[in-house]
Amino acid sequence: MNAEDPGRIVLLTASHRVAPGLLSWPAWQTLHAADRVLCAEQDHPQLPYLREAGVGVEHSAPTAQELVDACAGGRSVVVLTGGEGSGPLTDGLAGLAGSGRVQMPDLELLPGSYDLPGARLLDLVQVMDRIRVECPWTSQKTHKGLAKYAIEEAYELVEAIEDGDRDELREELGDVLLQVVFHARIAEEAEDEPFSVDDVAATLVEKLIHRHPHVFGDESAETPEDVHAHWLRTKAVEKQRDSVTDGVPLGQPGLALAAKLAGRVRTAGLDVALPTGDGIGYELLALAVRAEQDGVDPEAALRAAGRAYRDAIRAVEGNG
Numbered sequence: 001m002n003a004e005d006p007g008r009i010v011l012l013t014a015s016h017r018v019a020p021g022l023l024s025w026p027a028w029q030t031l032h033a034a035d036r037v038l039c040a041e042q043d044h045p046q047l048p049y050l051r052e053a054g055v056g057v058e059h060s061a062p063t064a065q066e067l068v069d070a071c072a073g074g075r076s077v078v079v080l081t082g083g084e085g086s087g088p089l090t091d092g093l094a095g096l097a098g099s100g101r102v103q104m105p106d107l108e109l110l111p112g113s114y115d116l117p118g119a120r121l122l123d124l125v126q127v128m129d130r131i132r133v134e135c136p137w138t139s140q141k142t143h144k145g146l147a148k149y150a151i152e153e154a155y156e157l158v159e160a161i162e163d164g165d166r167d168e169l170r171e172e173l174g175d176v177l178l179q180v181v182f183h184a185r186i187a188e189e190a191e192d193e194p195f196s197v198d199d200v201a202a203t204l205v206e207k208l209i210h211r212h213p214h215v216f217g218d219e220s221a222e223t224p225e226d227v228h229a230h231w232l233r234t235k236a237v238e239k240q241r242d243s244v245t246d247g248v249p250l251g252q253p254g255l256a257l258a259a260k261l262a263g264r265v266r267t268a269g270l271d272v273a274l275p276t277g278d279g280i281g282y283e284l285l286a287l288a289v290r291a292e293q294d295g296v297d298p299e300a301a302l303r304a305a306g307r308a309y310r311d312a313i314r315a316v317e318g319n320g
Contacts (some may be wrong), residue, residue, distance in 0.1 A: 007071025007105040010034070010078045011090065014046055014112040017119040021049035027112035031055045031078060036070060038062060039080040046080060046112075064092025071105040125197055128181045143186055150179045162303065210234065232267065244268045254281075255298040258288035266293065 010030055014023060023031075023046070031037060032055060039047065040061035050057050057080065062070065067089070070077050079089065096102045131138045153175045160168040184197035211234045214221035221227045241247065244264040250257065265272050274286055291298040 005074030006068070006103045007074050008076045008108065009067060009071055009093070009105045010076065010108045010110050012078050012080050012110050012112050013082065014080070015115050015119070016045065016082065017115050017122050018113040020045040021052075023112040027110060028053070030076075030110060033076065034078040035075040037078045037080065038067075041080075041082075044080060044082075050080075062089075064089060064096050065102075067093070068096060068102060068105060077105075124177070124181055125185075128178075128185050132185050138182075141182070141186065143183060146179065146182060146186075150176075150183075153179055158303075162300070162307075244270070253299055255284065255288045255302060258285050259292040259298050262289040262292040 012027060012030065014020075014027075031050065031053075037050070037055055037057045038060045039057050040059070042059055047057055062079075067077060067079065081089075093104075093107060097104045097107075133139060153172065157169075157172040157176050160172040180200065181197055184195070184200050187195050209216045211231055212227075213219040213234075214227065214230060219230065221230055244267075245261060248257070248260050248264065252260070274282075274289060276282060288298040291301060
């Protein structure tokens with residue numbers, strides 16, 4: 001061991017969203033080769049697995065200078081930190097290096113495990129678990145009590161999409177996702193047929209794979225129209241509906257309901273005359289059906305006209 005060698009510091013990070021003990025091979029090699037392994041957290045989730053693997057870990061929270069001194073003589077010291085690293089320690093090491101008065105050891109940041117795409121969803125589930133137990137408002141909510149919020153959040157998402165506001169879109173997508181996670185958490189507590197957010201996700205994954213045989217199976221689809229045809233055939237087999245109107249929610253906004261029914265009729269190739277009668281409702285029905293045939297969403301079209309009307313009102317008021 002060279003007395004002049006300043007040694008090596010390795011800051012080893014590990015994501016709490018990955019199962020403890022699942023570290024990369026370079027991380028295990030570094031841990032076994034180190035002269036010392038330090039960890040400030042006595043309850044760090046990796047510690048039992050390191051002990052099982054024969055890696056001795058000291059409970060220590062050294063300062064930057066103490067860590068540099070520990071590496072003197074060519075020693076290698078690994079500091080096990082959380083997934084976000086150790087801000088005070090790295091700041092201290094940066095300050096020593098910048099001073100020019102200290103011979104610094106080699107410094108390496110080694111990620112022992114990485115977050116996979118979607119890992120923050122695990123945080124969301126954990127936070128939802130906690131507030132369901134500890135929050136007086138959240139803990140009392142039921143599926144029925146939350147139903148109105150699902151509708152409100154869906155409308156706010158549509159508004160964000162139509163406004164083209166990316167920050168608002170990200171936030172509203174989160175609010176819609178919250179409704180899904182909230183309802184799934186409530187469902188876990190049901191005495192009859194409980195299910196969890198994992199069951200919701202598993203059902204969705206199974207459905208997506210089944211309805212995309214051109215991606216996960218042997219069928220082919222060259223155009224969006226081919227994909228849509230696959231989708232309709234698969235749904236028809238799954239649902240075994242007696243009528244093309246089955247599954248159309250009657251509680252949705254009127255224009256959307258009319259357009260959805262018209263789309264079902266058109267796709268099924270049925271020849272259905274529009275009902276006639278007195279009143280604006282039948283006129284609106286005819287307009288909605290015509291819009292659907294022309295590939296126009298009547299709800300979106302009316303919202304756009306409504307926005308223009310709102311702007312005109314504000315202009316008259318002097319608020320434009």
